């Protein structure tokens with residue numbers, strides 16, 4: 018199951034926030050979207066999961082256009098979205114949150130066991146099934162949000178800023194979980210401001226700036242590309258400029274994905 | 283002791299009905315974030331359907347009740363499908379409120395057309411003979427009411443807490459976005475909640491019908507009672523709705539028994555105001571932060587439409603010339619309607635400033651008309667005052683009332699503000715009925731003389747017309763000037779974002795108070811003129827229904843346009859005069875207009891006209907400025 022976006026534009030009201038986004042997520046791949054606050058990561062996530070409809074362009078899921086489908090049907094086809102800020106049903110119990118996560122598929126798809134395995138990774142949830150979700154700490158809420166997303170046995174999991182507001186230890190746990198899920202065969206689209214951690218875990222990355230993808234490539238390459246290092250990893254040019262090899266590769270990459278004119282940075 | 287038990291029993295009975303109504307409100311509010319004012323309309327409709335089937339066609343009670351409930355639920359589903367749910371994704375909460383007010387008016391109009399305006403009494407289900415329980419008498423219908431309310435409450439609670447459907451409904455109430463993300467069909471559940479509230483309303487109406495006299499506007503009273511109950515208890519929680527209903531019923535019955543039936547309404551309104559001021563979210567709060575608070579802030583306001591200054595003078599001048607010729611060409615009936623239109627327009631100018639510019643919903647503007655009208659009329663008829671000081675005294679009383687109201691409600695936002703102003707209007711209502719020594723009570727105040735200033739009597743329609751026209755032009759020019767100047771911009775800033783406005787140095791409290799005060803002064807003046815014009819003033823001329831009608835006029839004409847309400851007022855006042863035989867359809871039509879405008883023409887008729895007419899060479903009055 019692969020996801021493909023072709024020249025997608027989307028926005029709120031009249032103005033477009035995303036411009037001509039093209040992106041691919043292959044099966045079993047972690048793709049990370051990195052970019053500053055307000056770049057359009059969440060908007061892109063919402064457009065893929067169906068909370069917003071694109072103004073133009075196509076979204077293909079396994080070659081089939083899905084951009085006109087409502088959220089529920091996209092979820093049924095295997096695209097789950099764990100939104101920014103967790104968005105739990107705060108006044109409801111943990112088990113109710115999880116049960117709602119399964120609203121769409123009673124029949125249980127192959128791979129439904131992932132949740133059970135995942136729950137073993139965060140035993141807190143299993144212990145506190147009858148507690149009210151709103152009383153949980155940030156890390157536990159994030160775990161629950163991911164667990165709720167997994168409950169629909171998705172094939173693609175869209176995670177929007179899962180590390181936001183968590184302690185470094187919890188961030189590490191979340192990223193370990195993401196790897197674990199990928200190893201179980203899920204595709205993952207990970208929107209993150211925490212570029213270093215995201216690139217470290219991802220297979221490929223795309224940099225989004227002002228609603229456009231300005232750079233895309235293997236995560237390892239992006240991790241060492243000077244533009245990225247400077248802007249998103251908090252490292253000066255000097256520190257990475259010695260690896261001329263990588264710079265040239267990044268430049269070539271840009272040129273072949275975007276042509277010479279397409280690059281803003 | 284026995285009397286007390288009897289009274290408490292009566293309170294529980296009345297409270298059960300309020301609780302049912304409140305449950306309907308709460309259900310729709312929790313799932314959609316909107317107050318559905320049409321709730322009481324379902325009650326009347328259900329009850330009158332049973333009346334027709336049972337009394338007119340001789341069907342048994344139970345089948346007629348079931349069919350009536352089904353029909354009402356279906357109608358609710360249609361309204362929900364056509365208007366309510368589509369509106370949710372596009373309209374602001376205040377426009378949704380207006381739309382449901384329109385739907386309520388449509389229901390009333392429908393009842394008026396089908397059943398007429400006479401009262402109906404459904405025979406009690408199990409005879410009239412009271413049952414004896416020791417020394418306590420119980421009306422069998424009371425047992426029906428309490429029993430049915432209990433069953434519905436338990437069933438609804440079970441459905442919400444124990445079933446899959448209920449879980450999804452609660453998910454929509456908690457977090458609609460997350461509900462969509464887990465695959466819940468949110469619009470369908472919103473529709474379901476709306477239709478279910480319709481069914482509950484129908485049942486409530488049917489069981490209570492034998493205990494009250496049903497009229498076409500009973501729905502409005504039931505809506506208001508349920509609304510008050512839910513506001514007292516806490517709209518975001520079901521136990522709150524039930525507790526609020528019971529409390530309101532008890533207060534009503536105790537008030538009637540120990541104070542006076544005339545003031546029992548005032549008592550419950552006082553209770554509402556106190557709750558709103560000290561615990562705006564109601565006595566029982568829901569456990570978690572409600573999404574409704576978010577929605578109240580997330581208003582997407584329509585732009586304010588304005589005519590450029592030079593065009594305004596040109597077209598305004600032309601309009602005044604036309605208006606000056608009116609008394610010479612119109613017959614007395616039409617001229618009378620035109621006078622009423624202009625008098626109401628005076629109130630509407632202030633109300634537009636308050637709602638369209640400052641964004642403060644007022645559902646009690648007629649209360650200020652009543653204060654002005656009754657004060658000045660009383661001073662003239664009973665105290666032999668001259669007209670001008672009497673009018674000024676009326677305005678002063680409205681001013682004081684508005685400042686007090688503003689002071690206690692300024693902390694309230696959106697929904698609660700609307701509630702508080704409505705409670706104020708109802709409070710004035712119950713006072714005009716209650717102080718019958720001064721006001722003449724329900725039958726009204728008679729013998730109010732024509733307006734006379736320095737010996738000059740405005741005693742012909744033409745004279746009255748010119749006076750009112752002059753006042754309207756004067757007020758319109760000054761208010762339009764103020765709206766274009768700093769004051770108008772400050773109000774717009776407050777409407778858009780009060781916090782940001784305050785940060786920019788706008789005196790938010792002062793500006794809101796000023797808008798409130800000015801609108802009250804204008805309403806008061808118009809109330810006095812209204813009384814002089816009719817030589818008569820009764821509670822229903824300046825009561826809560828009038829407040830809602832004023833809001834209709836404003837929305838239909840176009841909020842935030844100043845001129846627009848004139849169109850709304852003219853439409854609702856003059857058309858029925860023109861087409862007398864169709865007057866029975868007036869309520870239905872104005873309800874449909876209000877709902878339609880709220881849904882499709884958020885800028886009203888005038889605002890839409892301004893947008894439609896092409897802007898050519900700057901000669902037409904279309905140069906629009908958009909407020910940020």
Ligand SMILES: Nc1ncnc2c1ncn2[C@@H]1O[C@H](COP(=O)(O)OP(=O)(O)O)[C@@H](O)[C@H]1O
Pocket residue numbers: 029034052053054055056057058059060061
């Ligand atoms: N609900 C909304 N209405 C209007 N504009 C929005 C809304 N949400 C986000 N935006 C705008 O869209 C742009 C992208 O936002 P977002 O996708 O949330 O960025 P990111 O997730 O990368 O921080 C921002 O400029 C933001 O102002």
Ligand SMILES: [Mg+2]
Pocket residue numbers: 055058059060101177178
């Ligand atoms: Mg974001």
